Amino acid sequence: MSEDIVKLAVADDHPLFRAALIQAAKKLLPNSDILEADSFDNLMQVIKNNPDTELIFLDLNMPGNDGFTGLTSIKNAYQDIQVVMVSATEEPSVISKAIHLGASGYIPKSASLDLIADAIEEVLDGETWLPDNIDLSQIAEPPEKALADKLHKLTPAQYRVLQMIADGLLNKQIAYEMNIQEPTVKNHVSAILQKLQVNNRTQASMLFQNLKQMTPS
Incomplete structure (x- = not known):
């Protein structure tokens, strides 16, 4: 090598x-x-x-x-x-x-x-x-394995939208940050909810926030 x-x-x-x-x-x-x-x-x-x-x-x-x-x-x-x-x-x-x-x-x-x-x-x-x-x-398989499988299904654009949802940004703000139209953001959000198998933005945000809580303080 x-x-x-x-x-x-x-x-x-x-x-x-x-x-x-x-x-x-x-x-x-x-x-x-x-x-x-x-x-x-x-x-x-x-x-x-x-x-x-x-x-x-x-x-x-x-x-x-x-x-x-x-x-x-x-x-x-x-x-x-x-x-x-x-x-x-x-x-x-x-x-x-x-x-x-x-x-x-x-x-x-x-x-x-x-x-x-x-x-x-x-x-x-x-x-x-x-x-x-x-x-x-x-070690028992952690619940994060299921989350990883779901995140893997997101496109890079959808993953970025998810990050901004978790940061508390509204669709209009996300559209501005990504230089895309607001209806496109709404489509991304719908796809994210479906792929993560959650009902709303709050649940999607909580899933992503869990990634930040995985390490000891």
């Missing part, structure tokens, strides 16, 4: 850990093209400018990444990009939620450089990487 040229992004607001991830990636993939981001908004711009990105390391608690909204946002808009969550949190329930919501791996910030390199290799080979002490088969 050392000869492969892989484009990957490291998104973490801590420069030292970002440097550690980059060092591990370069050890395994010396010819890799590594992009950096120190906030979620910065990361989305990086991805937009580099749609051929194959792998993202995403800090669970970086600025702009509320809970698992960042993960689900990326997986909705860029389904082919592998996302590995990175966090100081090592609780099995949190790791389980990350995997069931679409992450290809979960790396604790306590991991060594060699362990991070192993994780990169496994994920690029199509495997899911988890710490050795985590056995998801012993």
